Amino acid sequence: MAPSSAEADSAVSSSGRLLVLYASQTGNAMDAAERVGREAERGGCPAVDVLSMDSFDPSRLPSERFVVFVVSTTGQGDPPDSMKGFWRYMLRKDLDRQWLEGIHHAVFGLGDSGYQKYNFAAKKLDRRLLHLGAEPVLEIGLGDDQHPSGYEGALDPWLLSMWKSLNEINPSLLPRVSDINDPNLSFLGDPKVHVIYYSSNEVTQDPILLDSNKIISSARSMSPALRFHADGEPPYMLQMIPLNLAVELGLNSEKLATSIYIGIKVKKQCLTKEGTDRDVRHFELEDPSSVCHLYYTVMSFFATSEREKERLQYFASPEGRDDLYQYNQKESRTVLEVLEDFPSVQMPFEWLVQLTPPLKKRAFSISSSPLAHPNQIHLTVSVVAWVTPFKRTRRGLCSTWLAGLNPNKGNLIPCWIHQGSLPPPRPLVPLVLIGPGTGCAPFRAFVEERAAQAAAEPTAPVLFFFGCRNQENDFLYKDFWLTHAQDEGVLSSKRGGGFFVAFSRDQPQKALRRKCLPMLQLR
Numbered sequence: 001m002a003p004s005s006a007e008a009d010s011a012v013s014s015s016g017r018l019l020v021l022y023a024s025q026t027g028n029a030m031d032a033a034e035r036v037g038r039e040a041e042r043g044g045c046p047a048v049d050v051l052s053m054d055s056f057d058p059s060r061l062p063s064e065r066f067v068v069f070v071v072s073t074t075g076q077g078d079p080p081d082s083m084k085g086f087w088r089y090m091l092r093k094d095l096d097r098q099w100l101e102g103i104h105h106a107v108f109g110l111g112d113s114g115y116q117k118y119n120f121a122a123k124k125l126d127r128r129l130l131h132l133g134a135e136p137v138l139e140i141g142l143g144d145d146q147h148p149s150g151y152e153g154a155l156d157p158w159l160l161s162m163w164k165s166l167n168e169i170n171p172s173l174l175p176r177v178s179d180i181n182d183p184n185l186s187f188l189g190d191p192k193v194h195v196i197y198y199s200s201n202e203v204t205q206d207p208i209l210l211d212s213n214k215i216i217s218s219a220r221s222m223s224p225a226l227r228f229h230a231d232g233e234p235p236y237m238l239q240m241i242p243l244n245l246a247v248e249l250g251l252n253s254e255k256l257a258t259s260i261y262i263g264i265k266v267k268k269q270c271l272t273k274e275g276t277d278r279d280v281r282h283f284e285l286e287d288p289s290s291v292c293h294l295y296y297t298v299m300s301f302f303a304t305s306e307r308e309k310e311r312l313q314y315f316a317s318p319e320g321r322d323d324l325y326q327y328n329q330k331e332s333r334t335v336l337e338v339l340e341d342f343p344s345v346q347m348p349f350e351w352l353v354q355l356t357p358p359l360k361k362r363a364f365s366i367s368s369s370p371l372a373h374p375n376q377i378h379l380t381v382s383v384v385a386w387v388t389p390f391k392r393t394r395r396g397l398c399s400t401w402l403a404g405l406n407p408n409k410g411n412l413i414p415c416w417i418h419q420g421s422l423p424p425p426r427p428l429v430p431l432v433l434i435g436p437g438t439g440c441a442p443f444r445a446f447v448e449e450r451a452a453q454a455a456a457e458p459t460a461p462v463l464f465f466f467g468c469r470n471q472e473n474d475f476l477y478k479d480f481w482l483t484h485a486q487d488e489g490v491l492s493s494k495r496g497g498g499f500f501v502a503f504s505r506d507q508p509q510k511a512l513r514r515k516c517l518p519m520l521q522l523r
Contacts, residue, residue, distance in 0.1 A: 016045065016046055016047070016065070016066065016170055016172050016173035016174075017045075017046065017047040017048075017049075017064070017065065017066065018037075018040050018045050018047070018048050018049075018066045018067075018068065018166075018173065019049050019051070019056075019064050019066065019067045019068070020033050020036050020037050020040075020048065020049065020050040020051070020067075020068045020070065021033075021051055021052075021053050021056055021067065021068070021069050021070070021086075022050070022051075022052060022053065022069070022070040022071070023052070023053045023054075023070075023071045023072065023079060023080040023082045023083030023086070023121070024052070024070075024072055024080055024082065025072055025074045025080040025081065025082075026072070026360070027292075027360065028072060028110050028151060029070045029071060029072040029080070029110050030052070030070075031292040031293065031294070032070045032108065032110065032143070032151065032152075032155055033050050033068075033070040034050055034292075034294070035155075035159075035293065035294065036050070036068050036070065036108075036159065037049075037050035038294065039159065039163070039180045040174070042176070042179050042180050043163060043174035043175075043176050043177045043179060043180045044174055044175040044176035044177070044179070045173055045174055046172075046173075052082050053082050053083045053085075053086040054081075054082040054083070054085055054086065056086070058086050058089040058090060059089070061100065061103070062099060062100060062102075062103070064103060065102065065103060065104060066103075066104050066105075066137075066166065066170070066173060067103060067104070067105045067106075067134075068105070068106045068107075068108070068162070069105065069106070069107045069108070069122075069125060069126075069129075070107075070108050070109075070110070071083060071107065071108070071109050071110070071121050071122040071125055072109070072110040072111065072121065072122075073109065073110070073111040073115075073117065073118070073119050073120050073121040073122065074121075076115070076116075076117055077115075077116075077117025077120030077121065078120075078121065079121040079124075080121070083121065087125070090125075090128050090132075091128070095132055096132075097131065097132065097133050098133045099132045099133060100129060100132040100133045100134040101133040101134075102133075102135075103129075103133075103134040103135065104134070104135050104136075104137050104166075104169060105129050105134045105135070105136060105137065106136065106137040106138055106141075106162050107122055107125055107126040107129070107136075107140045107141070108122070108140070108141040108142075108143065108154075108155060108158060109121065109122025109123065109140065109141065109142050109143060110122075110143040110145075110151045111142065111143065111144065111145070112144065112145040112146060113144045113145075113146045114145075114146055118142070118144075119142045119143075122140060122142070123140065126140045137162055137165045137166055137169065138158070138161050138162055138165050141154055141155065141158035142154055143155055148322055148325060149321045149322050149324075149325045150325055150329055152293065152321055152325075153321070156318050156321065160181070163177055163180055164177075181318075211225045211376060211407055212224065212225040212407050213225075213402075213403070213405055213406070213407050223367070223378055223379065223380055223381075224378070224379050224381065224402060224405070225368075225373075225376050225377070225378050234369075234370040235366060235377070235417035235418055235419060236365070236366050236418070236419060236422060236423050236424075236442070236445070237363060237364070237365060237366060237417070237418045237419070238363070238364050238366055238377055238379065238415055238416070238417050238418070239361035239362060239363045239364075239415065239416040239417075239418070240361065240362055240364070240398070240402075240413055240414060240415045240416075241360075241361055241362070241414045242362065242397055242398040242401040242402065291328055291333055291334065291335055291338055292355065293316065293324070294355060295335070295338065295355055296312045296315040296316040296324065297312075297316040298347065298351055298355060299312050299338075299342060299345045299347060300312035300313045300316060302345050302346050302347045302348070302351075303342060303344050303345045304344040304345075304346070305342075305343075305344035308342045308343075308344050308345065311342075312342065312345075315327070315328075326389075330388065330389055331388045331389070331390060331392060332386075332388055332392075332394045335352075335356060361416060362398040364379045364380075364381065364441070365379075365380075365422070365441040365442040365445075366378065366379065366441075366442070366445055367379060367380040367440075367441035367442065367444040367445050368444070368445055368448060369424070369445045369446075369448035369449040369452060371448065371449055371452035371453075372448040372449075372451070372452055373448075377417070378444075378445075379441070380438045380440065380441035380444070380476065381398075381399050381402055381403075381438065382399060382437070382438045383395075383396065383399045383400060383403045384396030384399045384400075385400075422442055424445065424446050424449040424450070425446075427450070427453045427454075427457055427458070427459045427460065428458065428459065428460050429460055430460040430461050430462070431446065431450070431460070431461070431462040431463065431464075432463045432465075433446065433462065433463065433464040433465065434464075434465045435464070435465075435466060436466060436467035436468060437467070437468055437474070437476070438476065440464075440466055440476060440477065443464060444477055444480065446462070447462065447464070447480075447481075447484055447490060447491065450462055450490045451484060451489070451490050454490055454495075459490065459495075460496075461495055461496030461497040462490050462491055462495075462497045463491075463497055463498045463499075463500075464481070464491055464497075464498070464499050464500070465500045465501075466481065466499070466500070466501045466502075467501065467502045467503075467504065468501075468503060468504070469503065469504050469505040469506075470503060470505055470506055471503050471506055474503075475501075475503075481499050482499075484499070485497075485498070485499040
């Protein structure tokens with residue numbers, strides 16, 4: 001007779017359960033968290049859940065016994081968007097010092113030591129957990145993008161210590177702990193996704209029509225205008241998803257044993273949760289950030305060439321971590337390029353879907369005011385390109401795709417609009433704006449808004465400080481700023497305002513930030 005669900009839950013609870021919660025902005029923390037979950041399963045953990053913080057009810061935290069937190073830091077020490085609701089709950093004043101008593105926790109942070117508030121989100125979370133009575137399994141781990149091996153340079157030894165400590169606390173949690181780092185392990189297991197195919201005509205999106213797409217500097221910055229019908233409060237931030245560039249990059253669909261242009265849905269197969277669907281019709285096959293460490297482990301199981309198999313196993317091993325970092329992250333290799341470099345690999349499509357995240361939304365500040373451009377949204381986008389250490393030219397996925405769109409062809413762009421955290425201030429609030437390069441985007445909207453308001457009511461002065469490399473190549477919206485800086489414009493001295501600029505590469509020596517020239521002198 002099969003055990004009841006209550007009996008099964010009791011068995012799992014007595015033998016141990018590991019909950020892994022992550023908060024990720026770009027996907028790195030999610031990759032690290034999934035690695036924690038995979039290694040726990042390899043060690044024989046009876047039940048493992050890997051969840052984003054925004055999909056977990058924090059009020060359930062006291063019922064857990066072993067929890068691993070993997071948290072990235074964004075901006076100036078800010079938590080990722082997916083952590084904000086969880087963090088607000090954790091800061092509630094009615095949570096006492098015994099609220100998390102009996103919980104064993106571990107925290108790993110991902111950050112960049114080049115920033116002042118290095119791993120701030122993870123450090124704050126760790127302190128709060130201790131304050132609420134949770135017991136640390138080991139000291140907080142801090143991954144650093146500045147390390148030669150990236151965050152994994154700290155994650156590798158931290159995980160070794162964590163598994164050892166957890167095994168000492170509760171041996172039944174990891175009955176096969178020695179298997180976690182066994183290099184001779186030959187069993188991969190089944191993919192944890194089920195792919196459901198459907199017609200691409202069934203895909204539902206809320207697209208926005210591209211009206212125009214203008215190059216606004218010789219350094220390849222552009223200002224696309226999107227048609228938008230306002231409903232409610234005007235938006236100040238827009239997110240979009242770039243469509244796949246596989247045709248341009250010459251993807252061999254036979255390598256994937258299917259066409260990437262069909263529509264699919266993915267149902268995750270979870271040990272303790274119901275499966276959930278996610279639309280992954282467009283993959284990040286061209287995004288360098290999408291090639292995670294697990295790719296190389298899984299690819300080694302499907303390589304028919306012994307030479308390629310050995311190379312992939314080396315990349316997946318701790319000994320090959322530094323070389324993998326140089327090959328993968330430093331060179332910004334994409335999924336397609338890695339598959340081309342290992343042609344004997346015939347990876348089942350389900351594994352490709354599991355390993356490749358759906359395209360992430362790209363966020364842009366809106367650079368137009370609805371008072372000046374009703375039913376339109378303007379963006380300011382720099383077409384990104386860079387050269388890798390091995391002199392390979394790489395291009396930004398979203399900006400390259402956006403720059404190539406022809407507005408005469410009626411392009412529809414999947415977009416999401418938000419109120420954002422920086423709306424235009426009220427008319428009588430004085431403004432000091434500092435926005436070099438494309439950082440001027442939201443301030444163009446501010447100036448347009450203030451100019452429209454000034455035609456009907458009193459407004460406060462506006463000072464804008466702008467900087468770029470060259471006057472001829474990078475002076476974004478030159479005519480716009482000059483127009484508003486003269487006569488009775490909102491940036492004019494007559495209104496108490498001003499427009500100031502510094503060109504860092506037009507002088508024999510780079511202009512210092514404090515040496516901004518009044519723009520009217522350059523006319």
